[in-house]
Amino acid sequence: RKEVEQDPGPFNVPEGATVAFNCTYSNSASQSFFWYRQDCRKEPKLLMSVYSSGNEDGRFTAQLNRASQYISLLIRDSKLSDSATYLCVVNRGGYSTLTFGKGTMLLVSP
């Protein structure tokens, strides 16, 4: 089992749609979870951390289920500017080194 697995993409959605990304991780000792965003030929940038109780930032909602080792990201009212690759990221069991999923590409069309 891969350390971090994500939905294969790409996801093609119209503007205004709600889209959900799923991610599972294999290391039960992992303690920190993140969603990063990577635009084409650019470096990854932190979108949001994922807290145990779930957290929301505007149109973005992240959820964590430690028992299932599952992370999700929900984007509501998607915009053209949301088009990017979304990376599920997990720390390597208590240390800060990160393990990245391969990413899921999102394409939002007019």
Add this chain to the structure above:
Amino acid sequence: GAGVSQSPSNKVTEKGKDVELRCDPISGHTALYWYRQSLGQGLEFLIYFQGNSAPDKSGLPSDRFSAERTGGSVSTLTIQRTQQEDSAVYLCASSLAGTRLDKEGKETQYFGPGTRLLVL
């Protein structure tokens, strides 16, 4: 303030040559990480520095790869006798802490723009 910078931004080299990639972290960041991203692949961890020491080198793919960090700041990743499979984007990231995290402890890693390496 200035972010993480990397140089060169692009590097084309011939198989068998050595290359050096440089990373300047954000000032004051004690932790520094090297990753690489091959075409169509996710980011792959290479090495982690806390200050000038490297407590985790587990991601270096072979002994042709080495890295050092001096003065707790600049880091250099060296690839000796490059092979075509070394072609990738090499990304550097830095963060403030880099120590063992407590529950809900969060630490943001800031990435540089990367060096695109092509080995012919």
